[in-house]
Amino acid sequence: MIVHLQLARLHAGGYATAAPATADDIDGLAHVLGVPLPPAIRAIYEDHEAEASDLGPLRLMSPSEAAEAITALRDFGVPFDDHELGTFWTDDNSNYAGVFASGDLAGRVFRIDHEEPSPEPCWRSVESFYDALLDARDSGLGWWDLATDYPREPTDQTPEDDALGHRLFALYHERPDSPIGQRAAHQALALSSATHEAHVVSLLGSDDMWIQERAVQILGHWRWEPAVASIAEVVRNGEHNGRTAGIHALKQIGSPAADAALRSLSQELGDSYV
Template sequence: MSLREVLEQHAIYLPDDMLEALLIHRKKQEGRKVQLRLLSEQELAESIEWMAQIEVFKHIVPLWTDDHSNYVGLYAEGPLAYRLCYINHEETDLSPVYRNAASLIAELGQNPVQDWDQLHKDYPSGGDISAKQLTEDIRCKNELQAILEKDSSMEDDVRCQLLYSLMAITPVSEVDSLLLYVDDEDMYVQERACMLLGHHGYEPATELLKEVVKHGSPNGKLAARKALSMIRAKQMDMRIKKTNQPHIAHMDGIER
């Protein structure tokens, strides 16, 4: 049974160009040492069946594995359609890490033997994304927000994963929207919001993070401390770059 047939058997339909890219990728992996390999058709069918029984996984197709019970899955539908997430057997975090299969395939082509943590990821994104990517991320963010607002009775783990995804795709230009989740009642959501504010070096969050250090959940307190350290480090980097800028200009022979 082909890859396409396995997917169609489970009512999963991917674009033709994506399927073609996956098949080419599989051929290139044959006989090579890789850290992430595409699942065989049989493995794919079995994985789809067991994941479909778990609510948070129901829109995800596992495509790659490291052969240590970890997978890279593709969202087959919904606001996150065609983005990729990492399925860790120890801790569930289904937020997107790659915009599409082509992005991961390109990264694996350059770094076939690197561990997952060493690979360059698309999310959380920096300020260097294109206008089209920015528009797509904002649209996805708004759609996820609408789902969360529409269903106030969803299970806690489903809500948590949706918020993980929403926060992960939030572009730098809208990072202030993450402040809403710093005092969330779910300590995992609070933890993630703090960490992402630190990742983006969002200085206006400093006082709020200090309050979390004092009064937040156990997870939130630790994350807030780390976030404050990350923000201070980014501030220091900016000062150093600003201090060195005239010197660099002089060395380059540029008059200021």
């Protein structure tokens, strides 16, 4: 449940500007969601119904607004299971953040970019999300600049994330061509640490351009030098998204081997070098 520190920061900063939501409004939102509200969300609404729209990158929607957003996003076809899609914050420009309300990822927080919606988790908890959101508000940052917990660093040691990542990779390999399997691949990549290296590298060979791209991005985020040769092969022969991501990843890695691979690829591919 959201801790008193985050609620205190919300009130001290003038962000919590409304009275508590009514029990009927909270129950109505839960009815639309189709599962009980995450405990932290219920605690927030019992403290305040909405947040100021002009004081930061995202604001808490009222229960009625959240219900409308959940319904609209389901109709739009975002890649979430209906009962996962607890969307509670917006930037009022068709971008959202929300909590996985059910399933293996329950309690973790996601964000939805209207240009490229992804089912990946971004924060481990509502508490972590609010700390990042309030820090961003204090620093004048945009909604996409919030510090996140995912994707993880390669040395991040969180056994729960490791175990869930393994389960999601297994689900993907069982059903690689299904929407459930493809969603699991993106979620597994976000949850990956170095213990999942073999899984991540194997997805460089995916013929799904979005999965291949995300696998490359994760290795670039890790600055993972052992993958330089594999990333270079994606730049040579991968999908367009993967090729573009591969060049960026090699620049992120920035080691002598990565720099040498970039020079070689530029000479080898000539005008086709992205």
